[in-house]
Structure formats: C-alpha cells, structure tokens
Amino acid sequence: MSDFAIRLAAENDLEAIRDIYNYYVRTSTCTYQIELDTAEERRAWFRERSAKHPATVAEADGVVIGWAALSPWKSRCGYAWAAEASVYIHHAHHRRGLGKALLLDLIERAKAAGLHTIIGGASSDQSASLALQVALGFIPIGTFREVGRKFDRWLDVTYTQLLLKPEN
Template sequence: MQIRNATAEDAAAIAAIYNDAVMNSTAIWNDVTVDAANRAHWIDDRQAQGFPVLVACDGANVLGYASFGPFRAFDGYKMTVEHSVYVDAARRGGGIGRALLQALIERAREAGFHVMVAAVEAGNTGSIRLHEALGFERTGFMPQVGQKFGRWLDLAMLQLRLDEREAP
C-alpha cells in the first residue's frame, strides 16, 4: 500500500467511498451523494488552501482517503485543524485508516499546527479506539446534535496535541 497526494484522477474513487459512507453509515452526516466533478473540485480547493488530501492505494485502486482543514473560521483557531478519514467498506479493519491518520498527523506537525480535532459519531467505537491508540484524548460529548436514518446522533470530540509549545 502506498499513501500519496490525491489527484483529480482519484476523484471518482473518492466519490464512491464518500457516497458509500453517506448511504450506509453515520460516519458522514449528509444525505446527498456527490459525483466525481464535485470531489475533483473539493481536492483542488483543499490543496489550493494548503491542506492535504491523501489517498491510500494498492496499485491503481484507491482504498481510502483522508484530509484535514480548518477547525473553525476564526483567527483564534488558526493553529487547530479537523480531519476526516474514510476507507472503502470492503477494506476496513486492515490498517488503512490507521496509516492514513498517521500520515495526516505527520503532515499537520510538519505544517506547524498545534492541535488536531476529531469529531466522531459516538457509536463508532472502532474509530474512537483508533484515535485513542494514536494518542487522541476524549474531550467532549455532545448528545443528539445530529440526525440520520430517522434517529438522533451523538458526537464524540477527541483531540491530539501535535507539539509541546507553551505559547503560539
């Protein structure tokens, strides 16, 4: 498996992984699927802002993707990023998500960010365990802040301090 920067050629595979998560899971709290053009624009937009979009590949097959971007759109949060990691449903549980998240953490450290935030549907214990294994700490729990599939969803907040700076 190789992890590399995503390109427009990866957009269709990224859209397929995203759409599966939209239709079949509570990992993405959207109800609308996207097409390859949408994901190509998303890749371009993220990379133009200086944020990574990574793909895990096995040859020409995209197995998963990951990115991070701004946590909130206020100056005081500029040293904090929020990430997302999604793996093809048939390939989950094989270490792809871990490898992508580790690569994102390294990119965030290299870019000088101070904190990485994870917002995870609270019932996704696999994702929460993965984050904790990589050093994330649970910092919050927000009951019933979302909905999907006719039920309320709770949000678990986790964060990883990327460096030991005492001041910004």
C-alpha cells in the same frame, strides 16, 4: 497490510474518493451527509486542499482504497492552527492497518505544516473511528448530545483532540 502506498491525492482520484465516501453517505452515521456527494462538490473540496489541509490516498495495485484529509476546524483566523481530520477506508478493506497508516501520515503532514492541534471526532455510535483516534493518542474531549439526525435517529457526537506540540 503493507502492500499499499500513501501519497497526496490527485484530481483523477476524486471519483474513487467519492465512491468510497458515498457508500458511507448511504449506509452509515459516520458522516451526517444525507445527499450523495456530487462530482462538482468533490472538485470544489479538492480545490480547497493545500499543504496545511491536504488530501491523501492509500493505493494498492493502482486502486485507491482509502483516503484522508485535514480541513479547517473553524474559519476565524484565530483557529488557523487547528485542523479536523477525516479518514475513510473502502468498506471491503477495514482492519488492515490502512486507517492507522493514513491518520499517522496526516499527523506528520500536520506537524510539517506547522499546525498545533488536530481535532478528531465521530458520531458516538462509531466505535471504530473513535477507537482509531484513541489508539493514536487523541484524547476524548466530550460529547454533544443529539446534535445530528440521520436514519430517523438523534445522534450524539464525540470529539477527540491531539495536541501536536503540547510543550508550547
């Protein structure tokens, strides 16, 4: 799929971002959120975005069909050069190259912002997410056993990592 454009998210994208995300809150272990994301929570999330922790969208024909973001990995100052990536594609638009394009774009933005590493990861049953990360060079780091619970199941989480400047 090449008929889409990636740009920074704007405030009036938040409803579409929330709709894409809430589908997965309801149906999937790709997020461990259980209550639907509210408009106020999403606005608060948007206010925390910056050049270092951007939110981006993929848009086709004026419709947002995917989004991505970098968030702080941990809040302590010493972790300031590590960020965690999120990518969510509208469920009707999988396997068209959107996730790859959004994650590659995030990697470039992370480099430009001076970040050192991006943490990926997913519920271990989320093979699409982990395959996307590995396809873009993220290295599997390890799996925490049964740290999550959703849909009455204990869930393992597998983390991956991309070093942006391995020579440093």
